[in-house]
Amino acid sequence: MFKKKSSLRAVYGKELVNLGKKYDDIVVLDADLAKSTKTEFFKKEFPERFFDMGISEADMVVTAAGLASVGFKPFCSSFAVFLTGRVYDQIRNSIAYPSWNVKLISTHAGISVGEDGASHQMLEDIAITRVIPKITILSPSDPNMVSNLMEKIYHYESYLYMRLPRNDVYEIYKKDQDFEIGGSYIHKIGKDITIVATGQLVSYSLMAMLELEKEGIDTGVVDMYTLKPLDTKTLDSIIDISKGILVCEEHSLIGGLFGSIAEYVVRNHPLPIESVSVNDTFGESGKVEELFEKYGLSKESIMKKGKILYDRI
Amino acid sequence: MDIERLKKISKKARIDILKMVYNASSGHIGGSFSAIDIMVYLYFQKMNYSKDNYDKPDRDRFILSKGHASAALYTCLAYKGIISENELLSFRKINSILQGHPSRKLTPGVETSTGSLGQGLSFANGVAIGLKLKNIPSKVFVMIGDGEINEGQIWEALMSSIRYKLDNLRIILDYNHLQIDGKIEDIKDPRPTKEKFESFGFATFEMDGHDFKEIDKTFTSADKIKKKPVFIIANTIKGKGVSFMENNVDFHGNPPNKEEFEKALMELSNV
Numbered sequence: 001m002f003k004k005k006s007s008l009r010a011v012y013g014k015e016l017v018n019l020g021k022k023y024d025d026i027v028v029l030d031a032d033l034a035k036s037t038k039t040e041f042f043k044k045e046f047p048e049r050f051f052d053m054g055i056s057e058a059d060m061v062v063t064a065a066g067l068a069s070v071g072f073k074p075f076c077s078s079f080a081v082f083l084t085g086r087v088y089d090q091i092r093n094s095i096a097y098p099s100w101n102v103k104l105i106s107t108h109a110g111i112s113v114g115e116d117g118a119s120h121q122m123l124e125d126i127a128i129t130r131v132i133p134k135i136t137i138l139s140p141s142d143p144n145m146v147s148n149l150m151e152k153i154y155h156y157e158s159y160l161y162m163r164l165p166r167n168d169v170y171e172i173y174k175k176d177q178d179f180e181i182g183g184s185y186i187h188k189i190g191k192d193i194t195i196v197a198t199g200q201l202v203s204y205s206l207m208a209m210l211e212l213e214k215e216g217i218d219t220g221v222v223d224m225y226t227l228k229p230l231d232t233k234t235l236d237s238i239i240d241i242s243k244g245i246l247v248c249e250e251h252s253l254i255g256g257l258f259g260s261i262a263e264y265v266v267r268n269h270p271l272p273i274e275s276v277s278v279n280d281t282f283g284e285s286g287k288v289e290e291l292f293e294k295y296g297l298s299k300e301s302i303m304k305k306g307k308i309l310y311d312r313i
Numbered sequence: 314m315d316i317e318r319l320k321k322i323s324k325k326a327r328i329d330i331l332k333m334v335y336n337a338s339s340g341h342i343g344g345s346f347s348a349i350d351i352m353v354y355l356y357f358q359k360m361n362y363s364k365d366n367y368d369k370p371d372r373d374r375f376i377l378s379k380g381h382a383s384a385a386l387y388t389c390l391a392y393k394g395i396i397s398e399n400e401l402l403s404f405r406k407i408n409s410i411l412q413g414h415p416s417r418k419l420t421p422g423v424e425t426s427t428g429s430l431g432q433g434l435s436f437a438n439g440v441a442i443g444l445k446l447k448n449i450p451s452k453v454f455v456m457i458g459d460g461e462i463n464e465g466q467i468w469e470a471l472m473s474s475i476r477y478k479l480d481n482l483r484i485i486l487d488y489n490h491l492q493i494d495g496k497i498e499d500i501k502d503p504r505p506t507k508e509k510f511e512s513f514g515f516a517t518f519e520m521d522g523h524d525f526k527e528i529d530k531t532f533t534s535a536d537k538i539k540k541k542p543v544f545i546i547a548n549t550i551k552g553k554g555v556s557f558m559e560n561n562v563d564f565h566g567n568p569p570n571k572e573e574f575e576k577a578l579m580e581l582s583n584v
């Protein structure tokens with residue numbers, strides 16, 4: 001159903017360059033991973049506005065806060081595991097509490113990091129960033145979405161975390177599709193169930209939707225690319241129409257989108273919810289497809305959970 | 314430079330800090346008293362910083378990385394007229410703008426929120442880099458504690474200060490030899506201290522952090538340094554000004570009782 005795959009981090013790197021051409025107050029910081037996060041494109045084009053802070057993520061994100069205080073718009077990048085877990089306290093105390101406009105853009109989020117294994121895979125970043133007061137969190141699913149969101153991220157006047165995967169992902173949207181920070185994209189709201197997915201699981205959810213529909217389950221898919229603040233308006237519509245929600249995310253089942261939606265739904269309108277997420281465990285080395293299969297993130301896992309949910313409603 | 318004027322301000326500040334901590338039954342006197350003379354010098358002699366320009370880009374900036382000395386910072390901001398002096402006694406109380414540790418969002422004049430130790434130097438580096446990019450000739454002063462330098466991030470940041478040749482930056486080490494659990498030398502001995510920072514590439518100075526003449530001489534010499542950041546080791550006494558608080562680890566974070574308060578007030582008033 002989808003033909004082309006491409007790299008979200010490459011789009012991120014390219015868009016940083018475009019922003020750099022347009023705005024002279026954008027600065028970019030990295031922690032010795034510019035080649036992987038693709039901030040190297042910006043480094044090449046604007047060396048005087050690029051800061052390789054070395055393997056010092058804590059120093060990097062707080063230096064960015066200092067740059068923000070002088071009126072710059074800093075973008076910091078590293079792998080998700082280092083940009084969130086390693087510097088949770090710095091994000092909390094030196095960016096969020098004083099409210100500095102720093103953009104934290106990670107790559108290599110999730111288990112799709114692959115062969116590097118558990119030390120480099122990050123399945124907890126949504127959980128630990130989500131609890132930080134007033135942080136905005138994005139988890140795009142598609143290259144055109146990243147491209148469209150970058151300009152908005154630049155203009156967004158608050159601290160923000162965006163997670164991107166390492167691997168290439170399917171193209172879902174057309175080039176001219178517009179997305180808003182804070183929003184979600186409704187593919188369809190199902191009369192039986194709706195899959196609320198984020199990141200690269202959106203494409204697999206769309207594939208699973210077709211199969212489930214063939215089996216007579218009226219299924220919808222919503223791309224929840226904004227993880228915080230939660231798009232409760234769309235959730236309310238889902239709750240109105242659907243009889244169950246299936247949450248799909250490349251994250252631990254604890255504290256991610258599943259947790260976030262469950263927190264909202266139980267408080268307002270109880271409805272059965274199931275999730276496709278990684279169990280309370282670390283990942284391991286392997287190919288992306290093998291990992292998705294083993295850790296229950298494949299199209300087949302989504303279909304299986306969809307049927308379990310359908311049986312409950 | 315009118316030394317008597319600075320001494321008067323320091324005296325008033327020490328008395329206010331004592332009252333604030335006593336009134337709140339909490340707060341950090343020891344590290345405020347070791348730092349206050351340097352802060353008074355910076356705010357009332359050295360820095361281009363006033364009620365009129367404290368939110369303007371061209372101001373000099375003081376960043377209190379050792380945020381627990383907040384009471385000292387608040388007295389300076391009050392005497393500068395940026396916050397009201399009446400506010401001081403709300404220190405650490407519910408609904409106050411004067412939080413236990415400095416909060417940028419709540420207190421005008423606070424450059425950034427600090428309190429989680431080890432982070433202020435990275436912030437100061439970012440400010441100094443930013444000022445250079447914008448060709449703003451302001452200076453950045455950042456004060457770190459000698460226990461605070463246990464934090465690895467300090468050493469990451471020191472390397473950044475050097476890497477970006479931040480000659481608009483002055484790092485001040487409040488070398489009072491005490492942290493919470495005891496003598497810094499018994500916990501993670503930084504010695505040879507001066508040599509360490511010199512070997513990193515800093516223009517390194519040492520001064521008596523309670524002697525305004527020496528403080529002035531040091532900061533004036535620092536202004537001549539080009540292409541290098543400045544690191545100033547300030548030899549200080551924790552609890553300086555009250556005999557029984559000096560070099561006494563018990564007064565790091567414990568408030569005085571009534572008797573101690575009265576005795577301290579008398580000593581401070583009689584200098």
Ligand SMILES: Cc1ncc(C[n+]2csc(CCOP(=O)(O)OP(=O)(O)O)c2C)c(N)n1
Pocket residue numbers: 343344345347379381428429430431457458459460461462487489491492493551565
């Ligand atoms: C990251 C972090 N860990 C622990 C503390 C608790 N704490 C507050 S003050 C302090 C000791 C600081 O010692 P020093 O830097 O020497 O400060 P000073 O002697 O000037 O008061 C500690 C451990 C903290 N504020 N931040």
Ligand SMILES: [Mg+2]
Pocket residue numbers: 458459460487488489490491492
């Ligand atoms: Mg100390």
